[in-house]
Amino acid sequence: MQDxxxxxxxxxxxxxxxxxxxxxxxxxxxxxSAALKAIEKAxxxxxxxxxxxxxxxxxxxxxxxxxxxxxxxLKAQMHKSSxxxxxxxxxxxx
Numbered sequence: 001m002q003d004x005x006x007x008x009x010x011x012x013x014x015x016x017x018x019x020x021x022x023x024x025x026x027x028x029x030x031x032x033s034a035a036l037k038a039i040e041k042a043x044x045x046x047x048x049x050x051x052x053x054x055x056x057x058x059x060x061x062x063x064x065x066x067x068x069x070x071x072x073x074l075k076a077q078m079h080k081s082s083x084x085x086x087x088x089x090x091x092x093x094x
Contacts, residue, residue: 027056028069035074046074 009015021030031054039046052074054067 026060027058027066028060028073031070032073
């Protein structure tokens with residue numbers, strides 16, 4: 001079996017560093033924080049968002065989708081032509 005070193009991870013994935021979430025963090029809280037930063041950086045209002053995509057291996061819970069919580073926390077009053085796409089990823093181990 002190959003040793004997995006930081007150098008190996010960098011070569012294979014391009015990942016330079018990893019972040020560890022605190023116990024109070026969740027998929028939705030991290031997504032909302034990132035979304036608010038992106039909205040501010042883009043200089044737009046939340047109601048100008050036309051599409052929200054949320055993909056995670058670790059949702060807050062299975063139902064409702066984490067996307068519903070993100071949209072609620074952002075207070076995103078999306079217009080009729082807006083779209084939301086929840087993606088829940090799964091991993092299987094042998």
